[in-house]
């Protein structure tokens with residue numbers, strides 16, 4: 001819709017109540033740009049929403065990931081937040097088995113990000129330390145997927161700058177000559193930059209304003225990945241919606257969103273918090289046309 005020099009764009013949030021294994025079948029093939037989700041972890045939090053036994057986890061998840069593979073666009077990305085628990089004194093291997101199962105299903109396992117929980121609770125266990133990180137497994141359908149790296153750049157930081165300065169001339173010459181990598185030369189290119197690309201470790205506190213769900217992640221976590229893998233007007237899906245953190249993040253970033261939740265109380269909670277349609281005025285018509293064409 002045209003308005004003066006801008007255009008109105010509708011951003012929608014669609015909520016679905018039910019088991020995502022079935023409800024995903026309603027979604028069209030190749031229609032989603034990013035799946036970002038945190039499913040129930042094996043056997044954990046049994047009392048809150050029914051855990052799945054570690055030995056049954058892959059069998060349970062594979063029909064769901066089959067649907068996700070169908071609905072994701074060839075240029076899209078699936079980010080799975082998961083962490084294997086300790087069962088009977090050992091780390092369970094179901095996440096590794098799941099990665100292998102999903103590869104057999106046709107997914108590419110392109111990257112593993114770490115969410116470093118900056119503020120995890122203090123504690124002591126006899127044979128291990130505090131668990132301060134979770135996996136964010138990245139899967140894709142093809143090696144050419146959309147990625148907007150500039151959107152998550154971080155300040156260089158003084159320590160990095162001084163370390164780069166300290167890279168001596170001989171270091172640079174030796175590295176370049178020794179293996180032809182151009183390491184010293186490439187690194188010195190970053191000296192005059194204020195912003196650099198981040199690493200694959202995302203440092204975020206676990207604290208979140210949404211206390212109505214026992215396993216909510218902080219809003220900044222989906223936000224980081226939504227910015228990295230989508231543009232305004234794209235579609236973000238969370239098949240294990242919980243308190244709707246992914247959808248809220250998507251809406252704030254002007255992305256369309258779809259959330260599926262099995263428990264009516266969480267579904268209703270999100271329904272009362274999220275606007276099904278929001279209208280935004282975009283000043284730059286050019287960028288809207290690009291999105292429409294996409």
Ligand SMILES: C[S@@+](CC[C@H](N)C(=O)[O-])C[C@H]1O[C@@H](n2cnc3c(N)ncnc32)[C@H](O)[C@@H]1O
Nearest residue numbers: 019020038049215216217240242243245261262
């Ligand atoms: C780890 S929580 C997600 C929390 C969410 N990321 C948030 O920030 O609130 C997983 C959610 O998936 C829901 N769930 C479990 N099995 C499901 C299924 N088969 N289909 C849809 N939702 C399911 C649970 O009720 C729970 O709310």
